Amino acid sequence: MTTGEPTPGLRERTRRAVHREIAEAGMALFLDQGFEETTVDQIAEAAGISRRSFFRYFATKEDVVLGDMIERGHRIGAALAARPSGEEPWAAVRAALMALREEASGGPEEELRIGRMLHGTPSLRARSLEKHLAWQEVLVPELARRLREAHGLDGVSADHRAAAIIATALTCIDVATDTWLRVDGAVPLEDLWDEAVAAVRA
Template sequence: MSTGEPTPGLRERTRRAVHREIAEVGMALFLEHGFEETTIDQIAEAAGISRRSFFRYFATKEDVVLGDMVDRGHRIGAALAARPPGEEPWAAVRAALLALRDEGPVDPAADLGIARMMHRAPSLRTRSLEKHLSWQEILVPELARRLREERGFDGVRAEHRAAAVIATALTCLDVATETWLRLDGGASLEDLWDEAVAAVRA
């Protein structure tokens, strides 16, 4: 079945493949040696490209880790839009966030290493917060639409409630991730998010 999206040409498919390969090489180096200890030159050398070529694909070293964060936000937004009509807002947001984990195989050890690296590197933490703001810009309008159409809230009230839910959901995700790291992955991230949300809503 066609998705309605044009099939990318050979040049674009090649670009995406190279982008993915550089990201995979960079992530492997970050996890082995540390984010701050790894240089762009080392990534370029390991990927078999020049430093100049690296900057054709990534503006900064942080983008190797966080470069697809905005795209993830759009995928969460699409998952939220696809939730059944009338679904309780928090349940819809939870399901949309979990949709990312269904995109591919889960590697708990790698996920833990990446989360730990992001927690420790100040530049990554700062950029991650900036990217989360972009998620709010994507998700709030969709949740507000649902609240207008399904709950009868006017525009301003719908935006207000949607902004509160999304901001709280993302903050709970950050809190759950920090607890998950302190527990060294000994608890489910989803369960920790549920617990954080329950504490806020109690």
């Protein structure tokens, strides 16, 4: 059985493999010696490529960490679209976000180290928030469609409510992550998100 999606050609598979190798080399250096202390030249050397080749795959050093954020947003959107049509909006959004979280690789300690790097580096924090705005552009239309179909809302009302829910959900991710880092992961991130959402919905 096929998915209907074209199989990437050899050139594209090679490009993806090199992209992944550079990202892995960069992340290893970032976690070992710090994001700001790591240079593009060091990443290129660790990946066995030239500085010029690095910039064929990544526009900035920040993109080594956050380069797939837009793709993640589309995966969340696909997960949201796949949720049952009558599911309550907040439940559907939560399930879509958790589907992405289940993709996370590495153990709890590595997740904490990456989280501390993201939230402790101003340039990474800014880029992360910027790309969350791009997530809204993907998620709001899908949630608005669900609200129109399930509740018979007009376009303006559905868009307004969907935008409010998605913006709040993403803000709750940031708040939950801050707390999760502060308690060194002692409380599961998803529980902290649930608590944050419950607080704003109370």
